[in-house]
Amino acid sequence: MEDDRIVELFFSRDEQAIAETxxxxxxxxxxxxxxxxxxxQDAEECVNDTYLAAWESMPPARPQILRTFLGKxxxxxSINRYQREHAKKRRAPVTLVLDxxxxxxxDPDSAVSIVDEIALADALNGFLATLSETARIxxxxxxxxxxxxxxxARDLDLAEVNVKVLLHRTRKKCKTYLxxxxxxx
Amino acid sequence: xxxxxxxxxxxxxxxxxxxxxAARKTRxxxxxxxRITAIAACFALLLTGLNLWLFLPLQSDLPDVSQxxxxxxxxxxQKLNVLTYRExxxxxxxxxxxxxxxxxxxxxxxxxEDAGNGGVLLGGAMTNGTYQETTDNQVEGVIExxxxxxxxxxxxxxxxxxxxxxxIGGEDSTEVGSYEIPAPENARYARLYPLEFYLSxxxxxxxxxxxxxxxxxxxxxxxxxxxxxxxxxxxxxxxxCVTGDYLSSRLVDGKLLLVCNFYVGFNPDFxxxxxxxxQIDDGNGQKSIPFDRIISxxxxxxxxxxxxxxxxxxxxAAEGVNAFLSYSSELYVSRxxxxxxxxxxxxxxxxxxxxxxxxxxxISCLSxxxxxxxxxxxxxxxxxxxxxYSLDEHGGVLRVVTTTRTSRYKENKTSDTVSFTGNTxxxxxxxxxxxxxxSIIAAVENFAPEGESVQSxxxxxxTAYVCTSLVLSDPVFFFDLSDLSNITYKDTGTIEGFSxxxxxxxxxxxxxxxxxxxxxTVKIEVYEETETGVATVxxxxxxxxxxxxxxxxxxxxxxxxxxxxxxxLREGGEDASRYVLLHFDHYKLNVLAxxxxxxxxxxxxxxxxxxxxxxxxxxxxxxxxxxx
Numbered sequence: 027m028e029d030d031r032i033v034e035l036f037f038s039r040d041e042q043a044i045a046e047t048x049x050x051x052x053x054x055x056x057x058x059x060x061x062x063x064x065x066x067q068d069a070e071e072c073v074n075d076t077y078l079a080a081w082e083s084m085p086p087a088r089p090q091i092l093r094t095f096l097g098k099x100x101x102x103x104s105i106n107r108y109q110r111e112h113a114k115k116r117r118a119p120v121t122l123v124l125d126x127x128x129x130x131x132x133d134p135d136s137a138v139s140i141v142d143e144i145a146l147a148d149a150l151n152g153f154l155a156t157l158s159e160t161a162r163i164x165x166x167x168x169x170x171x172x173x174x175x176x177x178x179a180r181d182l183d184l185a186e187v188n189v190k191v192l193l194h195r196t197r198k199k200c201k202t203y204l205x206x207x208x209x210x211x
Numbered sequence: 212x213x214x215x216x217x218x219x220x221x222x223x224x225x226x227x228x229x230x231x232x233a234a235r236k237t238r239x240x241x242x243x244x245x246r247i248t249a250i251a252a253c254f255a256l257l258l259t260g261l262n263l264w265l266f267l268p269l270q271s272d273l274p275d276v277s278q279x280x281x282x283x284x285x286x287x288x289q290k291l292n293v294l295t296y297r298e299x300x301x302x303x304x305x306x307x308x309x310x311x312x313x314x315x316x317x318x319x320x321x322x323x324e325d326a327g328n329g330g331v332l333l334g335g336a337m338t339n340g341t342y343q344e345t346t347d348n349q350v351e352g353v354i355e356x357x358x359x360x361x362x363x364x365x366x367x368x369x370x371x372x373x374x375x376x377x378x379i380g381g382e383d384s385t386e387v388g389s390y391e392i393p394a395p396e397n398a399r400y401a402r403l404y405p406l407e408f409y410l411s412x413x414x415x416x417x418x419x420x421x422x423x424x425x426x427x428x429x430x431x432x433x434x435x436x437x438x439x440x441x442x443x444x445x446x447x448x449x450x451x452c453v454t455g456d457y458l459s460s461r462l463v464d465g466k467l468l469l470v471c472n473f474y475v476g477f478n479p480d481f482x483x484x485x486x487x488x489x490q491i492d493d494g495n496g497q498k499s500i501p502f503d504r505i506i507s508x509x510x511x512x513x514x515x516x517x518x519x520x521x522x523x524x525x526x527x528a529a530e531g532v533n534a535f536l537s538y539s540s541e542l543y544v545s546r547x548x549x550x551x552x553x554x555x556x557x558x559x560x561x562x563x564x565x566x567x568x569x570x571x572x573x574i575s576c577l578s579x580x581x582x583x584x585x586x587x588x589x590x591x592x593x594x595x596x597x598x599x600y601s602l603d604e605h606g607g608v609l610r611v612v613t614t615t616r617t618s619r620y621k622e623n624k625t626s627d628t629v630s631f632t633g634n635t636x637x638x639x640x641x642x643x644x645x646x647x648x649x650s651i652i653a654a655v656e657n658f659a660p661e662g663e664s665v666q667s668x669x670x671x672x673x674t675a676y677v678c679t680s681l682v683l684s685d686p687v688f689f690f691d692l693s694d695l696s697n698i699t700y701k702d703t704g705t706i707e708g709f710s711x712x713x714x715x716x717x718x719x720x721x722x723x724x725x726x727x728x729x730x731x732t733v734k735i736e737v738y739e740e741t742e743t744g745v746a747t748v749x750x751x752x753x754x755x756x757x758x759x760x761x762x763x764x765x766x767x768x769x770x771x772x773x774x775x776x777x778x779x780l781r782e783g784g785e786d787a788s789r790y791v792l793l794h795f796d797h798y799k800l801n802v803l804a805x806x807x808x809x810x811x812x813x814x815x816x817x818x819x820x821x822x823x824x825x826x827x828x829x830x831x832x833x834x835x836x837x838x839x
Contacts, residue, residue, distance in 0.1 A: 094233075110217070124214045146216065156408045162231070166224070169221045
């Protein structure tokens with residue numbers, strides 16, 4: 027079913043919207059969730075929570091790209107779930123991502139927040155525009171989708187070591203860029 | 212905290228970047244599936260193809276040639292298709308690979324290439340001596356190629372692939388020149404028979420015939436003219452190449468008749484005429500012999516053409532060509548005609564269940580005397596001809612001596628089988644055919660003792676000589692053909708041995724060369740006709756010896772009564788290889804010379820000049836005084 031029609035189902039409060047969403051984007055959302063969380067059960071729950079969040083946000087929200095909209099919802103829900111799980115000290119794949127993203131932050135341990143998330147997001151968009159396609163895709167796959175190095179290497183047809191090097195360099199560039207822009211989280 | 216914030220901020224990046232990353236993963240996944248599917252599909256296709264190729268049954272039905280119906284050669288194609296088709300030896304390619312067989316070779320092509328400048332074979336203002344005939348040609352004036360020729364000054368002898376020239380000088384004779392015959396550039400190997408040659412009437416040119424197989428597996432013969440005007444500086448003048456298996460040649464009144472065999476291989480490609488039609492290249496490219504120049508019987512017995520080419524002896528230019536499809540290798544050339552023979556079996560029904568198979572010979576006549584080659588007609592005689600000496604043209608009549616063979620079979624209609632009745636007859640016949648209409652005008656059938664076959668034959672005017680034999684005994688027959696309505700003959704009765712060659716030795720004497728009471732006894736015998744029959748005048752035998760049945764290897768000098776031949780003694784040690792010269796004085800055969808001479812009896816040659824025997828062998832030459 028076309029995304030426009032699924033959105034219309036949400037707007038008409040037709041519960042078929044959930045079924046169609048699950049049919050088309052269920053695996054996509056589950057993949058994002060499982061990249062972040064250690065437990066398949068937790069990931070499943072996050073996907074279900076994504077559908078609920080979508081139901082509650084449409085209307086009024088009318089996303090231009092439904093997949094991306096759902097992906098963001100799943101990612102946020104999964105990260106929040108991770109934070110709760112992290113407090114219980116259960117190791118998840120996103121732990122590694124957090125460790126790596128620290129390299130993008132000028133002073134990762136500082137408690138001072140200088141800029142809000144929107145500004146940071148804008149800065150990140152600006153940074154991503156400066157990257158090559160391969161570097162950008164690798165960066166987004168790693169820090170948005172929280173995909174493993176292995177999966178990124180397979181998708182980009184690169185060796186894992188090459189992906190690691192690529193991400194390392196990109197993180198350093200990100201740190202430099204944010205510093206130059208005067209934007210620090 | 213900051214890390215978390217940054218991570219959260221990543222969740223708010225432009226959708227386009229999120230989609231971009233997601234799309235790559237999606238395409239990659241699909242691509243992987245597609246790639247795996249493609250690989251699997253290719254593998255499956257490959258496996259299927261391999262299995263099909265390995266195990267699909269090879270075609271075993273006769274190929275359909277109806278697609279060539281528009282070809283002028285369609286009649287020939289249909290006949291050859293039946294004769295040349297061979298079923299695959301194996302059921303499929305798997306079996307074939309498992310046994311690792313060769314492919315069959317292609318058929319030969321007929322091609323003439325003019326590869327040189329002008330050359331002179333006959334004529335010319337300057338002469339290098341006077342030509343003297345050394346070869347005992349079957350027909351006077353129809354010169355046969357040989358390993359030895361001479362003038363009154365020099366003797367030319369082909370020693371394997373070296374032409375040697377000796378100056379005639381009795382005991383002072385010496386070799387004055389030689390020429391190493393080069394193999395054709397494209398030759399893989401030479402055919403296994405000697406290089407025969409002709410000497411021109413002015414004795415300035417030697418023309419030899421070099422038969423070989425090329426690197427492309429095509430048989431061919433080079434006709435090469437050598438300038439021998441200066442024996443110390445022999446040089447090639449002109450070369451014409453004729454592809455095909457060399458059979459024979461004749462030189463008649465300045466025209467060289469070249470006869471070759473063209474073989475059609477198994478399963479020829481009928482879309483390519485070069486695979487089934489003899490080809491000629493007169494310098495303007497290779498062309499097929501026109502279909503109207505090809506004579507073929509209704510039923511083919513052999514996929515072989517006998518191609519007769521007429522070349523101008525001086526320029527070696529082709530003046531005409533004819534091809535006979537499905538003919539044997541026996542050929543007879545008279546002063547005016549070429550006769551090509553083919554053997555086959557004819558089945559006739561005797562009663563409802565018994566039939567017989569009889570050996571037959573079909574003879575086709577080709578005229579070469581008047582300009583181009585002209586097909587005159589064909590006719591059949593009962594029996595098989597042995598060699599060229601079994602035919603003779605005289606006074607508008609062709610006389611043919613044949614061995615007749617007839618086998619009888621009985622058909623068992625109940626079991627649908629055919630069983631041999633054990634009744635086979637072998638005998639000899641003489642048939643006379645009028646050449647004006649090819650009708651049989653006289654015949655003497657089954658004149659030999661039952662079971663005997665023709666070993667040799669010779670004609671001399673109105674007389675025919677025939678030797679028949681079963682194993683090691685023969686009668687020799689003398690036929691009087693002066694009155695064909697009343698042919699009479701006499702014979703020797705059964706005598707020991709048989710003659711592989713008969714020679715009219717003049718003055719009514721017949722010379723027979725062959726074997727005696729044992730196969731390792733060489734016998735030379737002279738016969739004469741008496742009032743009551745044929746009697747042996749004398750004979751000379753050499754026991755525990757071998758000789759050659761090649762007629763050209765004999766020295767025949769009727770005028771002086773000489774007969775010579777090479778022999779090999781079985782227990783002669785180093786001097787086992789010898790040459791014997793006999794003299795017939797009308798009463799007995801006297802040994803004039805018995806000299807060592809190296810080489811094969813087939814290639815030994817000798818001439819007697821002014822009382823000296825000049826003998827030639829393999830790297831060997833000797834002069835012996837034999838008469839005063």
